[in-house]
Amino acid sequence: PDLFQAPDYYLLDDLLTEEHKLVRDAARAWVKREVSPIIEDYAQRAEFPKQIIKGLAEIGGFGPYIPEEYGGAGLDQISYGLIMQEIERGDSGVRSTSSVQSSLVMYPIWKYGNEEQRQKYLPKLASGEMMGCFGLTEPDFGSNPGGMVTNFKDMGDHYLLNGAKLWISNAPFADIAVVWAKNEEGRIHGLIVERGMEGFSTPETHNKWSLRASATGELIFADVKVPKENLLPNKSGLGAPLGCLDSARYGIAWGAIGAAMDCYDTALRYAKERVQFDKPIAATQLQQKKLAEMITEITKAQLLTWRLGVLRNEGRATTAQISMAKRNNVEMALNIAREARQILGGMGITGEYSIMRHMMNLESVVTYEGTHDIHLLITGMDITGHSAFK
Ligand code: TGC
Ligand code: FAD
Numbered sequence: 001p002d003l004f005q006a007p008d009y010y011l012l013d014d015l016l017t018e019e020h021k022l023v024r025d026a027a028r029a030w031v032k033r034e035v036s037p038i039i040e041d042y043a044q045r046a047e048f049p050k051q052i053i054k055g056l057a058e059i060g061g062f063g064p065y066i067p068e069e070y071g072g073a074g075l076d077q078i079s080y081g082l083i084m085q086e087i088e089r090g091d092s093g094v095r096s097t098s099s100v101q102s103s104l105v106m107y108p109i110w111k112y113g114n115e116e117q118r119q120k121y122l123p124k125l126a127s128g129e130m131m132g133c134f135g136l137t138e139p140d141f142g143s144n145p146g147g148m149v150t151n152f153k154d155m156g157d158h159y160l161l162n163g164a165k166l167w168i169s170n171a172p173f174a175d176i177a178v179v180w181a182k183n184e185e186g187r188i189h190g191l192i193v194e195r196g197m198e199g200f201s202t203p204e205t206h207n208k209w210s211l212r213a214s215a216t217g218e219l220i221f222a223d224v225k226v227p228k229e230n231l232l233p234n235k236s237g238l239g240a241p242l243g244c245l246d247s248a249r250y251g252i253a254w255g256a257i258g259a260a261m262d263c264y265d266t267a268l269r270y271a272k273e274r275v276q277f278d279k280p281i282a283a284t285q286l287q288q289k290k291l292a293e294m295i296t297e298i299t300k301a302q303l304l305t306w307r308l309g310v311l312r313n314e315g316r317a318t319t320a321q322i323s324m325a326k327r328n329n330v331e332m333a334l335n336i337a338r339e340a341r342q343i344l345g346g347m348g349i350t351g352e353y354s355i356m357r358h359m360m361n362l363e364s365v366v367t368y369e370g371t372h373d374i375h376l377l378i379t380g381m382d383i384t385g386h387s388a389f390k
Helices: 018-045 051-056 079-089 092-112 115-127 238-275 285-313 317-345 345-349 355-365 372-383
Strands: 132-135 149-156 158-169 175-183 187-192 216-227
Touching: 018 092, 018 345, 018 355, 051 092, 079 238, 079 285, 092 115, 092 132, 092 158, 092 175, 092 238, 092 345, 092 355, 132 158, 132 187, 149 175, 158 175, 158 187, 175 216, 175 345, 187 216, 187 238, 238 317, 238 355, 285 317, 317 345, 317 355, 317 372, 345 355, 355 372
Parallel strands: 132 175
Antiparallel strands: 149 158, 158 216, 175 187
């Protein structure tokens, strides 16, 4: 009875298969049991709860759509989305760990790596025995990753890597990093850098007010000798890292719905129980307006992601369609978190409830994987044919 009341105002469960529902319900039950009870404490202490890695792997949180022959869960895109939704219902930082491992580390190794690299890394990444991070952003190149200055030189029997990456999720504890760097001709390639390589360090970024339960850090490369077999051979150019972002951004579009659902559910319950002026605040028009608008926005976002999932299953979803969903759903979740926080009054600012943590987390989610502005400009470019970036 105290199970989360998943809002499904338009009976969207009818659009899901039995497998989708099984996968989602297993993820939901695990988050409720293993994440929700501990996550506030870890966020307060600014620590990633490493003990959940095994469970994340078991619910398909690492490589949900990677084929089973490589240790992945072999699921479709809607199951992938539903897993992200349920994880982010718990915490955006935990979903970040899952997104990075799945779409930014396993995906490029699967798509751009050779068979040897796939066999070497994917099963261990799927089981959580090995953790990865993704280094694209640099101190001077965030929204414009094509300008990156991290570079590698061909030294005959190895590559020599120099440069630095900033804001890298999972960096402080990752065993490997998929790093994007330019060769001597200025062409971007992906390299797998392993912890322990001389000249490679991963200092942690402290004092974040957002994604506190996720570890963020730098990647510093000072004359790192990278074996030649660690270069991802099957795709180069900016399109290679951007292709990974398509997959991660799609997952975030679903994930944001989970955070929004948790805020809505918490606010609805509170509004029904909290009595002021001799009646539940849920009986006031002002609070009903907030709650009614929340469920409307959640329902619209659910429809957007479900349709996008169908298009991705058919291989037809475009980058611009993904941008629209990421941008819309994260802003939707952030607005709901802010409104829900107010419904709880003073209680809303405490760690007794999840809303303030979701709100602060979403401030990162609205910025990473392409900022709110960048996604608008991607839509603008798509519909007008003019790039506002150049
Ligand atoms: P542009 O000229 O548009 O494109 C360069 C080349 O890439 C191709 N391309 C794509 N290929 C595959 N998939 C996509 N989605 C692609 N988008 C573009 C494009 O066709 C072109 O190919 P070619 O052969 O002609 O060279 O590039 P631009 O420099 O104008 O930049 C476009 C822009 C601004 C949209 C892009 O740079 C961008 O998306 N910027 C935002 C950066 C970003 O999102 N960074 C995220 C870092 S990772 C992260 O935040 C992880 S958070 C942790 C978590 O997920 O939880
Ligand atoms: P900037 O690009 O400097 O943007 C600053 C402001 O300018 C923004 O509002 C932006 O929208 C605006 N702006 C930029 N260009 C334009 C333009 N052409 N027109 C109008 N406005 C513009 N990166 C990784 O590679 N790997 C990770 O794992 C990772 N994890 C992250 C985790 C966290 C907690 C955070 C906060 C970030 C993470 N990032 C990661 C980095 C993230 O992708 C970047 O922060 C993001 O792409 C924005 O880059 P920036 O911070 O340099 O901002």
